[in-house]
Amino acid sequence: MNGQYIPAINTDNLDAFARGVRRFTTGIDEAGYQAALDWARAEVTARSVPLLRLNDLPRGSFCSLSIVGSAAALSELLPEGNEALRAIRTLERWVGTEFQGIVPLNCSGENPLISAAAAAASGKPLVDGDGCGRVLPLLEQTTFTLHGISVGPIAVATPMRDDLILDAPATRIEELIRPIVAAAGGWAIVACYPMSAEQLAMAGLPGTLSNALRSGHPDFGPDPLVSRTLCRGTISGIEYPIQSIAGQPRSSAAGTLPSAPVSILISESAEPRSHLRLEAHNEIFLALADGRVIASAPDQILILNPRTHEVINLENLTVGEPVHVAMVPAASPAWKTKQGRLLMQLSGHAVEGFYNLSEDTMNEGAP
């Protein structure tokens, strides 16, 4: 079964799919992930989910699906199971068309599992692709946006049974949606990026779900995920800015970002015994070794458990903990274009100077 076409997500490959998508995360809440997996398992057992290739889409409209908020909140305020369907139906009613399929916003952690559950429950196929190639913190940080497709209108379905439509400029969406998520208990499902099959075929990143499947089990083909070790060491410090410690509102510079910035200091355990400094805000966007940049977004910087090689959630780091730091190349060249980097800056404002310094190395070609 080396790298062959994978026609469906079903009970035979769901576990491999689940293992694969967790390898694309920047951190995982185990209880939230298991809840999403059990939800998906129940739905996929009842009905398998056809996978549509991006170059073979039927005519018609599609939408993207995503969880917004935290998986930790989902594991506490469990889904009733109809949230994704409600979001899809609400958006269908608003735009006046029935979607021919669902494309996950990203291919990481809970999101593709929930998309698979929604596809099974709705009887719609799932598109073998996504808009990130990994996971990014803001709804508009997608290759769909890079191709001029608007994130809105957005349908929001909360676990409190609220259904909302946000029909607003893309630049307002995050600011509007975060308070809604907080009021809804910390998570919600959104259906967004209503688009035509042609738009999706042009803007989506192809094959990312089947890649995840291959990453989850060698039976489905060679592992597509390559990484480079940046450091093996021990966490020597974790620093939060004073406003997040004091519980003050996040600075306006941070905009509506859903998490607090954090700096992680790591002492390398072997020669050259460098001191690493990782800067994170939702994701790790910069790695410095003794003051020298060794990796930065849009490449993905991950902190791994050295025993299990699982990604460690940034909220669960502890001083004295042994870790590996690895870098996974950006999922798509689109993220290394000027437009891609500018879009990435929305969640990494602190690295703006670095981006500017590096601009001469950018690929200027638009996607």
Next chain:
Amino acid sequence: MHLGIEVGSDAITMAALDSSGSLAGRATMTDTSITEGLNNGLARLTSAIIESVSCVVIAIHDQVQAGQLQPTAVLRLSGPAHPALRPLAAWPRELSARIGTCVETIRGGATLAGTSISDPDLRQVADLARRATDAGVPRIAVCGAGSPTRPDLEESCAEAITSVAPELSITLSHTLGGSGLRDRENAAVLNAALRPWAAAFSETLEETLKSHGIHAPVYVARTSGGAVVLEHFRQFPIVCIDGASGCLFAGAAHLANLSDAVVVDAGHDGIRSVILESGRLPTRPESSYDSAIRMSVAEVAYEQLAWKDLNLGPFPPHHLGPPARSEPRNRHLNLAAALMLGSFNSPMIVVGPRAMELAPELGPEYALFAAAVGAARSPVRAELERVIRVDETRTLAQALAQAQEDAVNLSVEAGADRVTIRIERLEHAPMSYLPPGFHRVAVGAAGEPKSARSA
């Protein structure tokens, strides 16, 4: 003298450590019952040792079988959930059948930010308690959504239950801690269902020890390391169902006088291994019961691999050839291979029943007594996890100070001598996607067991 006793399914081993930590006496028995094994083992220790025992620590493994789960009523306080996510839905049928059918979700609980989902109907709670009593189920587990932030919601349910059924034994999920409603609920249900076993086990222990003239305080090792006093174990048996693993690794380090080492437990069926750094055993925040039910009970984070999957050739290790090339994702095999080849910088200690085959130079105490030694050396430990909110009325420093004080008090309840308690671990992090000011806090506190003299 501290007496450590490892209680396994096929053997009981004992190790007595003097005040310097030296092994003063040891015994191992392979009797069929715990009582018989304890009696015969204690009879083998000298009267001088017996008379000077000031503290006993029991380390359990392979004792908690499915048959020990007793029927338990289950109350979930939350909104409605997908059928696959309802109480006990992910349990194997034979285990959920043991818990019974007195299982109900009542609308209530809170979000992680503490906002109430709705006020629970306490009449419904009382009705469930009455039904449990009528059905002859004398225990109940209560798990509320958001209880790491709002433990008061579970406590109000407990009051409602006690008002109509004061005889019901109640486990509240927030007292066990952990994030994730289902994992915390599973831990609470299992805890409640194991209390009868814990009570019977405790009674056997106390009677047997007293019959040999040992009146010292008795502790039980926790699955995540450390120990709790027997009365605490009766209330929270779920945190002690595999205390022997942590004791084994800690005991090996003590016997070898090392605080940084790779410890390998060479068992009959396979190996388990752990990397000990600065004397600290790694832990993970969740574990599973019967390899089937996820629960928010921390355990020592060891790796394991069956011998049949190792493919490393015959013993002893210096005869091993290079391991079969493995897929990078096969972490178990990689780790095992790396351990067997000694490729870590740290020294390696081999313990367990097959230790003598792997490393005969280490001596038989490593093969048989490491867990009992580790038990005898166990501090008393308590863990606290909660979600706190920092605002204009309370600074983070104040909230953390309160959490540390609460952890110290928990340690005292767990049987620690207050003057010896230290904060071992204090972790906090702002929580994503919640309003500013919410932090996840975890505190670990440990102290010396109250000895017979100080108790």
